[in-house]
Amino acid sequence: MNFFSANLNKILAGKSLGQPGLETLLGARGEQIRDLFAAANRVRRSGVRDAVHLRAIIEYSNYCRKNCLYCGLRRDNKTLPRYRLALADILDAAGRAASLGYRTVVLQSGEDPYYSAADIARLVEQIKDRQDLAVTLSLGEYSRETYRTWREAGADRYLLKQETSDPVLFKYLKPDGSLQNRLQCLHWLKELGYQTGSGNMVGLPGQTSATLAGDIALMRELDVEMAGIGPFLPHQDTPLRSAAPGKLETTLVTLAVARLCLPRAHLPATTSLGTLTPEGYKLALGCGANVIMPNLTPAEVRHKYMIYPQKADIRDDPVKAKKNIEMLLASLARPLAADYGHAPECCRRDTLAGAPTN
Ligand code: 5AD
Ligand code: SF4
Numbered sequence: 001m002n003f004f005s006a007n008l009n010k011i012l013a014g015k016s017l018g019q020p021g022l023e024t025l026l027g028a029r030g031e032q033i034r035d036l037f038a039a040a041n042r043v044r045r046s047g048v049r050d051a052v053h054l055r056a057i058i059e060y061s062n063y064c065r066k067n068c069l070y071c072g073l074r075r076d077n078k079t080l081p082r083y084r085l086a087l088a089d090i091l092d093a094a095g096r097a098a099s100l101g102y103r104t105v106v107l108q109s110g111e112d113p114y115y116s117a118a119d120i121a122r123l124v125e126q127i128k129d130r131q132d133l134a135v136t137l138s139l140g141e142y143s144r145e146t147y148r149t150w151r152e153a154g155a156d157r158y159l160l161k162q163e164t165s166d167p168v169l170f171k172y173l174k175p176d177g178s179l180q181n182r183l184q185c186l187h188w189l190k191e192l193g194y195q196t197g198s199g200n201m202v203g204l205p206g207q208t209s210a211t212l213a214g215d216i217a218l219m220r221e222l223d224v225e226m227a228g229i230g231p232f233l234p235h236q237d238t239p240l241r242s243a244a245p246g247k248l249e250t251t252l253v254t255l256a257v258a259r260l261c262l263p264r265a266h267l268p269a270t271t272s273l274g275t276l277t278p279e280g281y282k283l284a285l286g287c288g289a290n291v292i293m294p295n296l297t298p299a300e301v302r303h304k305y306m307i308y309p310q311k312a313d314i315r316d317d318p319v320k321a322k323k324n325i326e327m328l329l330a331s332l333a334r335p336l337a338a339d340y341g342h343a344p345e346c347c348r349r350d351t352l353a354g355a356p357t358n
Pocket of ligand 2: 065067109110
């Protein structure tokens with residue numbers, strides 16, 4: 001048996017792969033890719049079943065105090081018109097999400113200290129009071145105390161992508177912070193009882209397949225309940241404007257290997273993948289993904305949340321977008337989840353050792 005099949009069988013038997021094994025899977029070519037995607041699809045089915053969870057995302061501010069090299073919201077991007085939604089408008093958007101049948105809202109923004117910890121806590125409380133919604137926050141790096149305040153206000157989940165597991169690449173791409181601090185934040189979030197999400201970008205300049213293997217190993221080590229894996233897309237108003245975008249195949253292969261390592265995690269078909277190619281969501285759902293995140297940001301400001309160009313969801317009308325998703329899922333024979341889509345009690349592959357994978 002060749003190296004690739006040996007590693008695939010090993011992981012399917014519930015064993016954990018080290019760095020060389022992960023790199024072998026990430027190097028899949030030709031028929032190996034087909035086998036890898038089929039395996040990821042089976043593991044997705046046994047780990048989280050067929051239903052696809054929808055998370056309505058509300059991008060309420062595009063101000064950011066940070067200067068990440070890849071991101072259009074970086075503070076030095078003076079060409080971007082900035083906006084902040086009033087708390088009442090964020091509440092309205094959450095109400096809209098609930099009335100369209102969503103069971104989760106994701107509140108996302110640049111790192112914008114304009115809103116105090118107490119403001120966000122009040123917002124979370126009011127959403128939970130008025131709507132039957134799970135609340136996910138995706139607001140960046142804050143203190144343990146702030147995360148605690150928001151958790152006590154009722155926030156269920158938190159997304160904080162590691163972006164890359166390479167500390168040197170991290171420092172280059174995110175000069176305001178460090179991988180160490182990011183990991184500290186992720187540990188606090190877990191400790192505080194958030195369902196915690198990480199994730200990475202595929203195709204970052206300077207990234208190798210060893211980096212990607214490290215990224216997946218880190219997500220497994222963090223025991224994340226969610227992981228967003230999408231291609232890097234260059235933005236014209238950032239220092240990385242001339243870098244090449246992440247490749248579709250590499251992104252899907254990374255997603256598939258992540259699914260093998262995190263059988264019970266919620267893995268979205270990311271908007272960036274949907275931006276790279278119109279087939280992105282469908283392809284991702286076929287090799288491990290089980291979540292879609294439709295955009296419920298009010299139309300007047302949505303085009304200003306330009307983390308990368310031509311964002312797939314920029315013009316989606318919320319009603320039409322929901323219909324399109326329903327049509328896509330029907331064509332794939334994947335039901336729409338009706339529950340909140342909380343993380344299963346335990347997400348780790350090792351707890352599933354011996355569980356059937358088909
Ligand atoms: N390409 C792809 N994804 C990006 N993000 C930010 N900038 C880019 C880009 N240029 C992603 C990061 C971040 C999320 C808000 O958007 O992963 O966590
Ligand atoms: Fe700000 Fe996040 Fe963009 Fe960095 S990636 S500039 S922290 S919005």
